[in-house]
Amino acid sequence: MGECRMKAPFMYHGQDHRWVVPSDTSLTVYLVTGSDFQPEALHVRCEPDNEEQLIPMELSQDAGRLTTWQATIPINRDKATTVYCFKAITAENQWWLHGAGLSKRMPGQETLFRFNSEYQPPEWVKHQVFYQIFPDRFANANPRISVTTNEYCLLGEEKPTIAKSWGDSVSEHGKQGACEFFGGDLKGIRDKLNYLQSLGVTTLYLNPVFAAPSNHKYDTTDYLNIDPHLGTNEEFAELVNDLHQRGMKVVLDAVFNHTSLNHPWFDRFHQRDDGQGAWQNPGSPFRDYYQFDGNSENYIGWKGIHTLPKLNFLNPEVRSYFYAGDNSVIRHWLRQPYGIDGWRFDVIHMLGEGEGATNNAHYVRAFRASAKAENPQCYVLGEHFFEATQWLQGDQEDGAMNYYGFAHPVRAFFANLDIAFAPCRIEADEFAGWLMEAMAKIPWSNQLCQLNQLDSHDTMRFLTMVNGDEATLRCALIFLFCWAGVPCLYYGTEVALEGGHDPDNRRCFPWERLDSRQDMVDFIKQLTSLRNQSSALQSGSVQWLYAQGDVIAFARCLDGERIICAINRGTTPKELSIPIWQTGLEQGCFSSLINKEEGIDASGGTLELTLPAKSGEILVQV
Template identity: 90%
Template sequence: MKAPFMYHGQDHNWVIPSTTTLTVYLAVESGFLTEALYVRCEPDNEERLIPMERSQDAGRLTTWKATIPMNRDKATTVYCFKAITTEHQWWLHGAGISKRMPGQEKLFRYNSEYQPPEWVKHQVFYQIFPDRFANANPAISVTSNEYCLLGEEKPTVAKPWGTSVSEHGKDGASEFFGGDLKGIRDKLDYLQSLGVTTLYLNPIFAAPSNHKYDTTDYLNIDPHLGTNEEFAELVNDLHQRGMKIVLDAVFNHTSLDHPWFDRFHQQGDGQGAWQNPKSPFRDYYQFDGDSENYIGWNGIHTLPKLNFLNPEVRDYFYAGDDSVIRHWLKQPYCIDGWRFDVIHMLGEGEGATNNAHYVRAFRASAKAENPRCYVLGEHFFEATPWLQGDQEDGAMNYYGFAHPVRAFFAGLDIAFDPCRIEADEFAQWLMDAAAKIPWRNQLSQLNQLDSHDTMRFLTMVNGDEATLRCALIFLFCWAGVPCIYYGTEVALEGGHDPDNRRCFPWERLDSRQDMVDFIKQLTSLRNQSSALQSGRIQWLYAEEDVIAFARSLDNERVICAINRGLTPAALSIPIWQMGLEQGCFSLLIKKGEGIDASDGILNLTILAKSGEILVQA
């Protein structure tokens, strides 16, 4: 039996909080006859069914409303809708419609206590791997054989800008191209013209490798990137432009060269923990008694894992008034957020014991210094438990965005095994993932096609730029914050790490102005559209190779339609489900064109491997 049309948005028009209650709205097709219509909630961890009352009729839709109590025992209130007919019952929840009561993981959820910073959802992020973005001060660049990454092994290798990087598993971490903070600052005019509003930088603190996930000094910028003063000037310049910056925090482990560990006795003071059971820093790590055995992150011996049972470690990173977290949020730096590396793996002992305690503590420290600080976690897989409001504001959204996008557009899973899915499965995957977290956290997820840890998307789709453009359209229209990995705007390719960290080919700006302009078109729309930043999601079509969905807020409506297939697709989009019987829509991709809709239907043809964004005129 075909499911009836039932819809509940989660923006401020559909969910209205008071101090102790939520008023929620539901739209159904006017011809849908019910015996009863309820909101199901759990105010005391026990089911309560609240009858709904008719609110208004508009076109083919009838709107119902009800007021439910907010939970007093916890910050999150969950709810769903139950419709009873003469023969069936239908349940509407965050993952869609079903004939039976959904599990709690699918329920709509509202967090009354913990909210992400309001500014985050309005941003367009741009991720920079500092050594590969721009070299503006060659005098501070790493030189060949300047030092070794591992004692007397892996000497540094200075390479000319733009030459190829080593193969995967070789000398990638010891190769340097000279990108620096001045290079980033010199390109701010360009980045701002591209439509970027927030920079996310891979680690910039002192470390021997080019990726700098092996920190030796958390309170100083790596001298081959610049100085603390230069960084403060960069942040000030960004803020003067109305832009923001998020830094990468690697607090789970340190470098072997960190003075606390001093694996290669570079400090000369005999205080390092390595081979020194009497070291004042011995308990900063996790050694097996007096032996040389210690726990490394993920079993990697070059990244010794910190011991957060030690109060001095806690004070240094988050608990103290001058902790690392708070230091960079204060003057003169005033960064706007932290991206916490492998945050789900941090904890006590070899594993992640008491992980939630420490994530909450990191959050509390950051918010105490700056309540508007963005707390972003790195999770390569599902991050649902960390995204209920009291831990992270958002996550690098691999599970709820990058994984399904890769499967739908590239036919691959995260392990690069074949994984072709159809449009309806793609839509369901996205809805299943999003349903598990509160709406405002959905809007604060960091969505990326690729990153420094993945193959570049263009390479993933074998250089097919048409498919890349389709995926970019989806990136900028879906709920969450879009993040561009540097170089995407000039069609930069790259395989597995470290090939995905090639130098930015600045000479391509002129020859690839077509792609630059395409990105500018998307960022311009995103930066101007409240619907794309904050509006509810409504699926309108998802079959085989074609998807169409709407983002709506107040009187602004945007429709995104994408065809990944090899032949044109003719769509009849049911805009009556959006409360529209007719309307005129402007086509963003086909500039200057418009299309009229009537009788509640928008007829549209999407060419092969293309997408369109329609904005109601």
């Protein structure tokens, strides 16, 4: 994107349905180049049967400044994924176009364009606006079922429950966080569906709702029942039905790697009447559900944490219970009367045999097969804090919580932090390169189903990361809603809720702020409204138009729709000349979504734009 890149020829290949046309045996692919670029040879390079094949491209259309080329390549017969890139030969050198950009040398396998002909994610996912809810902190509508102080202890006689008033501060990181309860419940969520729908939300992602002693509920004691302090199974069925009646969907959190010490199978604190729990009982029928060291009291815990004993998937009864049986947990909640729409699998990359993640891919595929057998349109979403490429080739997960390909680069560009909160500053060209590299490694249909978040229950809130700078938050939100993948808001973002490391990032929703922060609510509504109406933002290819210093600009195009997103993170205004001719447009008029200016006219293939400091703009062709 820098000086060296500017000297390169213009070559572009999108990956939406205008650029890639599949048949049963082939892919027809299209490429545009600047009409002033006249290579001596232009090929598509593919690898049928793992051997290189160079297929000449034919001139398809020559109009104005753009020349369109096309070629048809065979779909791989030996595997589900077909990879390809483009090779141009000139008198001086070669140019290779691949998923991560343009280079003068042949790219590595990992950045080739890729198409999976066998496995596609559910069609509905890419059209959604997700909203993540931490149930105990969203809304309390049924105080009768709220946890009370000293009602029980999370660990035997240790860690007694603490009931707090709505909106009170949470404890410090590493202290009593898991023991504090504010009383959020399912009825609270259901009572706010009108609000959420008016906000433009279409799918809810709920942190765990199954019975568990902690407030975060990643320590499950019963996978087949809603925690009684959140509600009942019947109330959950009514919530899902209400969502579906509204055309909305819901994804639940699945914690299948480990259980609570309090789970009846483990029974660390001898709460069972029959004494059949696995703890201190080598003869227990559930002993082999976990990974004990012989007859000792030593067992494998998740990441060495003794309070989260790791399940033993070598045991066929464990496999049957979670995914393999007809009445498995995965299938149970996908069926009526519940009929959830997807599963978010907690720490799915760590699940496997023995202490580690041995044969992990086998189990992820098995989870997928179980879910898809019950509902072929079930969204299979994985949690990965780092790169998830190997899980996202189509046959395992439909999408991931996109930390590596979205949250990490966004944090570095806008907040000058890395994922571990160490200082990290990157310029616009590095930002664009990071995003494109991450996208390039997975099929386009999976790119569109990545769950993009600025923050979550596991991270500091984004507004706190940027030290309360709401202008920067708005820039990041504009990017969230315009980038490829599914936007997900963490509850409270719409009223500028702050929060540090957990549990501070799990503060109660401050409902009293709805009136005082209507400005931010309205801003979010602008973004969700555009996203929900725009096929280009849901499904269109990404085309970078500018990336230097503090400023980025890219287009999302599909069929006749063009949307340009431009953002200046810097502290001074920037004047831009955006080369819209690269999208095939010489002149046109754009409306301004954010600043509500009068229409901006573009002519001569260029759109002139002034971006104030710390601001973004979304321009919609009219």
